Amino acid sequence: MLDPRKTLLAAAGLAALAAGSSGATATDAQHGLRCEILVERSGGMIAVAPTVASDETVSGAYRLTLAGASASGRTSIRQGGPFTAQAGETVRLSRAMVSASAATDAALEIDAGGETVACSLRIDP
Incomplete structure (x- = not known):
């Protein structure tokens, strides 16, 4: 279980994503x-x-x-591992592909330096 004092959760419920890029962000201000x-x-x-x-x-x-479901089946993807990010650097941790026809819930949890930051996002078809 995450320590609520050290966790910042950003949730974005999107009715529909336009073509192009979108996302969810969370920051540990301290x-x-x-x-x-x-x-x-x-x-x-x-x-x-x-x-x-x-x-x-x-x-x-x-x-x-990543977890989702559509008329044609279910999606369940789990990825994780170690990382190092230099000061001011943005690091892409991995990449996963899912069907655009399924509603998918994405959740990302980062543990670093004794802090936890989490982002979540609902991706609708």
């Missing part, structure tokens, strides 16, 4: 740790890319979870 979930549509697919940035050089771990 340490300048930021997470972002970038979303880009292309044809019948959606690329989801979690990123981390910090005002200070940090090392830590991330967890990305």
Whole structure:
């Protein structure tokens, strides 16, 4: 369970995403740790890319979870691992592709320097 004093949660409920890029961002104001979930549509697919940035050089771990359902089936993707971000650098942690025909919930959790930052995003078809 996350410590609510050290967690900042940003949730974005989007009715529809326009073509192009969108996303959700959260920031730990005390340490300048930021997470972002970038979303880009292309044809019948959606690329989801979690990123981390910090005002200070940090090392830590991330967890990305994607879960969704459509008439043709379910999506369940979990990615995670270690990272290092230099001060002022934005690091793309991974990339996952999901169907543009399914509603998908994306959640990103970043643990670094004793702090946790989380972003979440609902991606509607």
